[in-house]
Amino acid sequence: MGVSAAAAGPRRLRADAARNRQKLIDAAAEVLAARGLDATLDDIARHAGVNVATAYRHFANKHELAREFLRQCVDRAVAIAEQAAAEPDPWAGLTWFLERTLELIASNRALVDVLKHAYGAEHFAELLQRTTAALERLLERARAAGVIRADVAATDFAPILEMLGAITGLAEPDLPHRYIGLVLAGLRPSPDPLPGQPPTEERLRQVATTKGLSDPFALRREMS
Amino acid sequence: MGVSAAAAGPRRLRADAARNRQKLIDAAAEVLAARGLDATLDDIARHAGVNVATAYRHFANKHELAREFLRQCVDRAVAIAEQAAAEPDPWAGLTWFLERTLELIASNRALVDVLKHAYGAEHFAELLQRTTAALERLLERARAAGVIRADVAATDFAPILEMLGAITGLAEPDLPHRYIGLVLAGLRPSPDPLPGQPPTEERLRQVATTKGLSDPFALRREMS
Amino acid sequence: MGVSAAAAGPRRLRADAARNRQKLIDAAAEVLAARGLDATLDDIARHAGVNVATAYRHFANKHELAREFLRQCVDRAVAIAEQAAAEPDPWAGLTWFLERTLELIASNRALVDVLKHAYGAEHFAELLQRTTAALERLLERARAAGVIRADVAATDFAPILEMLGAITGLAEPDLPHRYIGLVLAGLRPSPDPLPGQPPTEERLRQVATTKGLSDPFALRREMS
Amino acid sequence: MGVSAAAAGPRRLRADAARNRQKLIDAAAEVLAARGLDATLDDIARHAGVNVATAYRHFANKHELAREFLRQCVDRAVAIAEQAAAEPDPWAGLTWFLERTLELIASNRALVDVLKHAYGAEHFAELLQRTTAALERLLERARAAGVIRADVAATDFAPILEMLGAITGLAEPDLPHRYIGLVLAGLRPSPDPLPGQPPTEERLRQVATTKGLSDPFALRREMS
DNA sequence: TATGAATGAGAGTTCATTCAT
């Protein structure tokens, strides 16, 4: 108790600075969602009601700001997985997990959708890593209850979420819901096993870093 | 008759002009695939071995060139659907359809993947429209044979392909294959119906134009 | 004869482009002279009556434009040295060499003066290299005539010119003239030898690249 | 008496404030020497271990801080001149004067060298003014001893130092030394007088303010 | 008094697009 409770993050920010920082992240969410990764930092800053230079005091560059926003998304997603794991009925938990997570994605869909290209995949991987334990517990119970096919692993949910994420927002609420249903049907016990093996965590990490260029300034220019 | 009889299509091009046009489209495919939508028209033109201004003689702007490329992809996809419909075993036909189409997507994945954000969805819709008849024949036979659930429609395949398309390329060949399997499992007959209704064609068209901004210069700038 | 006479430089420029290119170099001379290396490319371009982007078509960046201007200076200086070497009276030739060269420097003094810091020294070195032969012939004759001290070499003139260059312009014409006289007096035959040895060409080259940072973006940022 | 008696100088500073002030000047010396005039005030302040805003409490702006540093250099140079004037052998005194002064310049050469362009010349003038008396005494004795040409005046040493200063640092120690020797040889008695007259103090002052822009924000922007 | 944060005003560079040859 006492003072220590407050001493959390790195380098306690001044009250107004912290406020601006969050305003920027929120603005990033909105602006990036609306206009995609090409939105200018200037616009984001204006939307936040601060000067661009202020954005640069808080984030090394445009990409860092976007990354920070994704980081907050991941935190929220992890919370969802953990809450789902606590659900008594494992199938209900799984359903709830997919729906809530996709709802989260949908609420800033354009953003996540766009960001995935530049560096979002690594966050999906991070999401998975931080989610694996909870999901595994859930799957274990589901398998025990015989409500899910035996050959699905926690790591399968990274691709599954990415797949479903791609159509989240296709139409406000109902359409994606239909395909969550389709996927859930595919997860039911079945005599025909799924082809291949679930991806290893290592593999997902590779995929993420291959797809979302870690250095967004890589591959440029041609033969000139 | 005479020469004029041949001049059917939109403004018969001189042989070399037609060649340049296709060179540009091919270059677009390669360059956009490698560097994404941000690749400059100048680079694409250089890659094609022509001058930028020449590109502008053929395409109103950068976006039209990209669209033209997508149009050619759609043509190839339609051909796949029609061939699938001719397959005697309907389930095999369906499987083959999904695999071939995703293979097509994968082969210029980076491109399609990237373009989807800016104006690709409308092409998925177009793909669907031009595919519906063939797919419907296939589904009809599958339903009759009892190998597929009754509540799936041809229009469901637009979202399904978009979903699977999102992970095509996640890892060279096998990983996507696993989730095609998952989706196919979900398509098998089942007592639990899918939630909601298949999208109408009209709806898919709306979705497409909402998502892929028809005017890429829309929603720009703010209160300035 | 014939067409070939015209085919000189690298990549024959279109007439107007060549004109613009020279306008830019001239503008650079004036603007850099007046405002130093910090003058903006935008100002230079405006002064030349063209758009900044046009400047970028001709020069990779601000530094290349400045370098190009210096290159032209060096050419003119080399011509002076060669003309001086042709002078029958070696002492008169030497005097003439120093005066003309410094006059040249003075005429865009602020520029040279400023540029020296960033990358000019390398041009002084180049100047020397391309001048050495002519100067050496001149010195040889002067030594033979006994009008100059024996221990001065052609390579000494790089530092000497830099020294005198530093005060060229201190006041229009006469003041520098006085110190050219002082240096010439110091070059007269004398029983006391100069300390040390004349610099080797190799050494001058090192000095030049040490002083004028070849990579102007080197040494930046600190411990952050 | 009492506290007030001590408050003589310009606004007696609190002990810690005075310490910060000097820390800033020292940091300026180091940082400007290392990175040139373009070093940011922020970096200088960080190097000094204080905040930028603190720098602004002490100095009106970046340029004032740089000037202050130069002022301290001048003080040290004046001390050298006075010590040289006390040397019994006038030629040895002169030699010692040039060498020590250039050593001083060399030790923060990059700095002096860079600063000269922006506003340093005025300090050379100030240096001269405060040095003239001592130098004149030295020259008087040298002329009397017949070891120096009769037509050199104390005011000639401003340009001479600037000249030599320009190559100080060309290579660590020896190269400049060689040209000090050259200049000293030129100062020896000679039948041929130097061209022109030594500059008047008035003139040097003009030169200084012409060259080192007193208002660094002068001549900016163009016809816009 | 000293600090952390904020800001306005560029600077350099790039690109889609249009003109002149």
Added chain:
DNA sequence: AATGAATGAACTCTCATTCAT
């Protein structure tokens, strides 16, 4: 019809300087 050149409009990022604590 095709090219080389030109342009205007941005965009990212930096810095000297000023507020608010």
